[in-house]
Amino acid sequence: MELAIVITVVVVALAFDYTNGFHDAANAIATSVSTRALTPRIALILAAVMNFVGALLGQEVAHTVADTIGSISGKDGLVVILSALLGAIAWNLITWYFGLPSSSSHALIGGLVGAGIAAGATINWTTIKEKVLIPMVLSPMLGFVLAFLLMLTFMWVLRRRNPHAVNRNFRFLQTISAAALALGHGLQDAQKTMGVILLALVTFKPETFSIDHLPIWVVLAAASAISLGTYSGGWRIMRTLGRKIIKLDPPSGFAAETVATSVLYVMAIHFKAPVSTTHTITSAVMGAGATRGRAAVKWNMAGSIVMAWVLTFPAAGLVAAATYGVLRYVLQLP
Template identity: 55%
Template sequence: MLSAVLFAALVFAFTNGFHDAPNSLATAVSTRTLGPRAAVTMAACMNVIGAFLGEGVARTISRDIITPPEGPAGPVVLLAALIGAITWNVVTWYKGMPSSSSHALVGGMIGAALASTTAVRWSGAAANFALPMVLSPMIGLLLGFFAMVAIMWVFRRTNVQRMTRGFKIAQSASAAAMALGHGLQDAQKTMGVVVLALVATGYQDSYDVPLWTVCAAAGAMALGTLTGGWRIMRTLGRRVIKLDAPRGFAAESTVAAVSYATSFIWQVPISNTHMITSAIVGVGATRRLSAVRWGVAGDIVAVWLATVPGAAAVAILAYLVLGTALPT
């Protein structure tokens, strides 16, 4: 059963890569700063580098959300949680809607816990998951808006074509920085589940992340990123608002800065998907409110709200099926 959990965790990391790859690719590709192949290769490389830069978020995932029971039930809970998260990732990817792999994972963990005798650490889940979930989109929107206002004011007397060329170069750096933040944040979530499985089954006493876990999570996510994610990229890069290079740079820089702060300072998981989508809306609102396609944005928010309960529901069903194999 532990082997099944480890395999499912790597599958989740793979789906995380192709599901969330558009976060760091859509803006750069839609503004034609980077070609699709160059963008995918760059994002995969930066994902791998980011995975090796910390483990604070992994510790939060492994210690502060749920406490699986000892014995054979522990791995079953984690396997059901991963099935819930993977299913949600695949369904939303197929529909072309950006949703949070992080929220799908935590939703799956909570759902599987509620279906079993697993204890949910509600205080930890509230402080380290629910609060960042609520605040991060608002922060992304506001920071994106004010970053773009600052750019418009600083370059107000600059020739538009010259400014666009300059920001295309700058956007290559901001896209790389955001992809690094994606690896830093999301690879650690897979690491956290693996560590939790090792602790629950008695193979490990501490919540330290083994090097092989980092390598496996980084590799699986990078492979997922290399497969692209063009359905979601179309939604983020073109359907919400038509982006230009300065706005793409402002949105990506906003997400990168928040990813680093939450990973290194607060060590809490956030959704890069929520951040980039809200940042795109924020930078787009500086043009005019009608420039944002609010109907598309509303559909995205609806998917966000459904992510935790949706993944939890699938995890509950998975646990009820898998739990029949447990000894009585």
């Protein structure tokens, strides 16, 4: 029975990784597509390839995710992980349907916490606070402020340049910044799925698997799933991020992508924190747009996005907790 649940967890985790890819595909490419720096199909191919490469570059975030809950073992522990994944997938699909760029990262970790609490597991609140909650607040704030300042710098330095030449140059630069952002997305988001699969393997056979060692097949499987999901596209969310918040031009698109990429890399490599690519790029887009004045940003849409951010962690947790209750009854766990 436990082996069957482990296999189910791995399959569902990869399904989550796939939904993460198409849900978050817009993160890396919406700005480049909306400014016509890249065609949608080329942008998706670029994002898919760079997501795959980024997923192979590190394991720090994966170990952080695997360390969010403790004291789970056996069949009950595996059901906790399965419930967390189902809760995260449900929230991903709900926000995808409404075109809201919510965080797959916080949906997953919220699911782990919700299912863990329902099962009476030990929650590593220090890890949650330092690696999840603080970066969750800090990364969008940094994205907004730094993009605002970078865009102001561009506006001052380029104020006397020919606008057509400026836009042409920045469209070329956006190819680079979009690729870098997609790499950062793979570095962040694919690792979260790796962490969940690793947690399931350690729960299943702690004598065989270690929380400090990530099997190569897990890395390759997660990288492939998020890459395929990205190529499938996320057109609903792309429209929201690229058009409904602000009408982007190449300089503001490049500013938003450059800042978001920098924040992702610093958080993943230096702080080992699983931050949200969605939160970071969306706040950077708003920051770059705010340089044109308050009227340039559609704050009603921005407010809806922020509400989705606030609800993600508890909503995914509640769905995961309810799912755990159902699975526990169906599987007749003690």
